[in-house]
Amino acid sequence: MKTFLLIHGAWHSGRVWDRVVPRLTQAGHRALAPSLTGHGDKEHLLGPDVGLDTHIADVADILTGEDLTDVILVGHSYAGMIVSAVAGRFPERISGLVYVDAMVPADGESVLDVMPFTRELIDAAPSWRIPPMGTFGVTDPADVEWLRPMLSDESARCFRQPARFDEAALADIPQTHVHCVGDTPEGVARRPVPPSARVWELRSGHDCMVTVPGELTELLLKAG
Template sequence: MSTYLLVHGAWHSAASWDRVIPLLAGAGHRALAPSLTGHGDRSHLLGPDVGLDTHIDDVIRVLLEQDLTEVVLVGHSYAGMVISAVANLVPDRIAHLVYVDAMVPNDGESVIDVLPFTQHLIDQAAQSEAWWRIPPLPELPPPAGLFGVTDPADVAWLRTILSDEPVRCFQQAVRLDNPSASAISRTHIHCTVGAPERRPVSPAETVWELPTGHDCMVTMPFELSELLLKLA
């Protein structure tokens, strides 16, 4: 039995993994998906002091409180920042890192460095009364949709789990200075529909592709789960 710890991206919550968790559990594995501070069942904790460091602490707290080891740590989108930093701090607990259409930072980088467009979102927020919170991205015409989701029923459901993201999550930098973390195996799962330009991946790291939009856990949960199960 493997343990999967699934970390959602910006604006989302643990519910974004609802279609994946039963598939991993049905294959005999343990699958956990906490909501990061300010999201889902922890949305009441949203505030201007919540940042990337807060979310890193959230994941480490789950690892320590449940004494998890040999974990397959999965991060979607923004959570690529989170899982990278978690692995830097507690590499002995992580067996594999999986970046699901995720940001892949270098040491000292913030979300703004990895995805410069986010500075525009911060600038927009600064012009409002709620300067510290960034609302979810708007739905666009297909194939972009709402985070890559275009089915009307799925879009309607997705809207119910989205919430604002604190500006500090995009401004804080990661520290990736632990040599032990570099020994952790890494897999990247790229969603190819509407895909942005990506950073080069080391030849030593595995790359898989899914022919769908950004939120593949919503649009292709079976296919995503099949890939994750290969790492068990």
């Protein structure tokens, strides 16, 4: 049995994995999908001081607080920043790292470095709160209706803070990159992945856990 720790991206909550968690469970694994500070059941905690470091601490606290080992750590979108930092700090607890259409930082880089277009989002926002940018490739009306209540504002500090981690430790962890190829927003460019990493394509919009949860689950099980 593996433990899958599923980390949602910016503006989302842990509920976005609700169509994937039961599938992983039915396959005999444990699956955890927490909401990060400022989202879901923690939305009331959102403030200008919430940043990338806050979310890294959220995930690190789960790893250490529950003494998790042999973890498949999965990060979607912005959470690529988070899982990179967590895995680089706790490599002994991570048996696999999965980037789901996710940002891939180097040590010391912020979201602004990885995805420069996010500067426009910060500049356009009336305050430190950055509102959600559309429905992330989800187009079916029923799916959009299900997704919208999960979406909430993000703190600009999440995009400004750098990710700090041991790159050598991260390089020793098996990596899988799932690229959603159904709809790539303008201004989004993929980073090169390590030669040793597996790369799989999934025909879907960005929020593949909403639109093709079965296909994504199959890839996660292969990665595990």
